[in-house]
Amino acid sequence: MTDCVDSHTHASCLQSEHAHAEPRWPYGGRGHRDPLPGRNAVEIGGLQVCYPGSTVPALARVSLEVPCGQRVALIGQNGAGKSTLLKTIAGLLKSQAGTIRLFGNPVGACHHRTAYLPQRVDLDWQFPFSVEQLVMTGRYVHLGWFQRPGKNDQEHVRRALRRLGIEQLAQKQISELSGGQQQRALLARALVQESSLFLLDEPLNAVDEATRDLVDAVLHERTRRGGTVLVATHDLGRLCESFDRAIYLREGQVERMEILAGGTTEANILKHSPC
Amino acid sequence: MLNWLIEPLQHGFMRQALLASVLVGLTCSALGVYVVLRRMAFLGDAIAHTTLPGLVIAYLNRWSLLGGAIVSAVITAVGIGWLSRHQRLREDTAIGVVFSGMFALGIVMVSRAQSYRDFSHMLFGNVLGVTQSDLIGISVVCVVVLGTLFLVNKEMAITTIDPYHAQTIGISAERMRYLLLVMLALAIVAGIQSVGVVMTTALMVTPAATASLLTRQLRGMFLWSGVLSILSNVTGLYASYYLSISSGGAIVLSCTALFGIAFIGTQFRRLPRETARDQ
Numbered sequence: 001m002t003d004c005v006d007s008h009t010h011a012s013c014l015q016s017e018h019a020h021a022e023p024r025w026p027y028g029g030r031g032h033r034d035p036l037p038g039r040n041a042v043e044i045g046g047l048q049v050c051y052p053g054s055t056v057p058a059l060a061r062v063s064l065e066v067p068c069g070q071r072v073a074l075i076g077q078n079g080a081g082k083s084t085l086l087k088t089i090a091g092l093l094k095s096q097a098g099t100i101r102l103f104g105n106p107v108g109a110c111h112h113r114t115a116y117l118p119q120r121v122d123l124d125w126q127f128p129f130s131v132e133q134l135v136m137t138g139r140y141v142h143l144g145w146f147q148r149p150g151k152n153d154q155e156h157v158r159r160a161l162r163r164l165g166i167e168q169l170a171q172k173q174i175s176e177l178s179g180g181q182q183q184r185a186l187l188a189r190a191l192v193q194e195s196s197l198f199l200l201d202e203p204l205n206a207v208d209e210a211t212r213d214l215v216d217a218v219l220h221e222r223t224r225r226g227g228t229v230l231v232a233t234h235d236l237g238r239l240c241e242s243f244d245r246a247i248y249l250r251e252g253q254v255e256r257m258e259i260l261a262g263g264t265t266e267a268n269i270l271k272h273s274p275c
Numbered sequence: 276m277l278n279w280l281i282e283p284l285q286h287g288f289m290r291q292a293l294l295a296s297v298l299v300g301l302t303c304s305a306l307g308v309y310v311v312l313r314r315m316a317f318l319g320d321a322i323a324h325t326t327l328p329g330l331v332i333a334y335l336n337r338w339s340l341l342g343g344a345i346v347s348a349v350i351t352a353v354g355i356g357w358l359s360r361h362q363r364l365r366e367d368t369a370i371g372v373v374f375s376g377m378f379a380l381g382i383v384m385v386s387r388a389q390s391y392r393d394f395s396h397m398l399f400g401n402v403l404g405v406t407q408s409d410l411i412g413i414s415v416v417c418v419v420v421l422g423t424l425f426l427v428n429k430e431m432a433i434t435t436i437d438p439y440h441a442q443t444i445g446i447s448a449e450r451m452r453y454l455l456l457v458m459l460a461l462a463i464v465a466g467i468q469s470v471g472v473v474m475t476t477a478l479m480v481t482p483a484a485t486a487s488l489l490t491r492q493l494r495g496m497f498l499w500s501g502v503l504s505i506l507s508n509v510t511g512l513y514a515s516y517y518l519s520i521s522s523g524g525a526i527v528l529s530c531t532a533l534f535g536i537a538f539i540g541t542q543f544r545r546l547p548r549e550t551a552r553d554q
Binding site: 052091116122128130 | 427430432435436437440443487492493
């Protein structure tokens, strides 16, 4: 596969990467929609989000754009709105106002294109699944209802496990994994989903240095292939080397944005709302 | 020995009871795997108890008992789901409120009917009294529940292990939960005939809990749970026949005995490992 070197070629790159059969009975009752040409990976305008049962907005007047092929860090203290923003983009929370477009389409128009990696505590690691079975769940969006995984899906899983260096753990129970191994398994699941947009919530918390390096390398690889990565993180140590841009959130609003050392052109401007 | 096994089966009611027990055992044990993995044992117990008003109304109006119980259980399941949606009310609180209210309603109805004896079979079960039409109802429930579970097993698993991922790829975790609750209601209704309102949860939880001690594979849990449940049901049935004891109580005690054996067995298996590790 050719690497995408500028944002104009990203859309065509995504098209070729995701040229696979649609499920017969897709989840959500919708087929896979193609990205609209020339559109950003994420476009958010005037977003306001409240948690169910609350009238206090967790996000208020958030507007930003993230071009294809960028690695963006969401930075802020606990309660700043990082996880809420990722969950809203993933379609897990409903917005009360504003719009979100992913590759030009509304949220949920194309489920396989978005991979959300929750915080590790959000998963039930005691579930009687092997690592291979967990990673296979990344293929479910391509199978849809009533379809069982086939050889092609197993091959995807094997490749992802190899890439994440956990091939030897394939048959191990997920309850026996360390924090770093859990994170690798989750990233492997996102890889087999063949997503274009990766939303990672605190992936580097309490993981070993080797896993951090590997996560960095894999995400860099995905962005070189046209993928887009949004990471909620507290880890400011690697900000410049690991990300193109940083978005600082405070009390549910975008405080400021920075183009980092790894950032690309000034044309890829992240607009923020006037707070 | 063979005569001992065959003799009870010469009676038509015992053959029907055996078939009903196996079907109920399979249905409850399969769903029980998800009840245990999703930590929903209290909910299962609540749904079982709340079928009482439906059963009483159906009995008094000469309607189908199975139909009455199903309606009651589904209303409860959906009601609990609705009350606890969006975490406005914690699920265990919603269960506590609905469960006690519905069971109390059932008790009041029983006291008004002035015939406790008629309802004792509902409370404590009597698989030996299964009729042909009950058997048909139980078979339908068994096919529907096992068939549905087979078809949506991978979606049920992913909404259990990681509801966020499920939601992101378009599977509604809430709808899957409702589906599980409705299947739970159906299975419990089938189980009531066997062990009664009060003890149906045991058929659901105990074999699956025993299976969780014996294997760490999802498929293994389904298999072990099914085998243990059938074994408990058949053992309990024979015990009831030969010892003239309550069939429901005997079946549940068999489930508990198997759990006890498995638990002690796993403790013994763990001890040498821990000793070796300490050394």
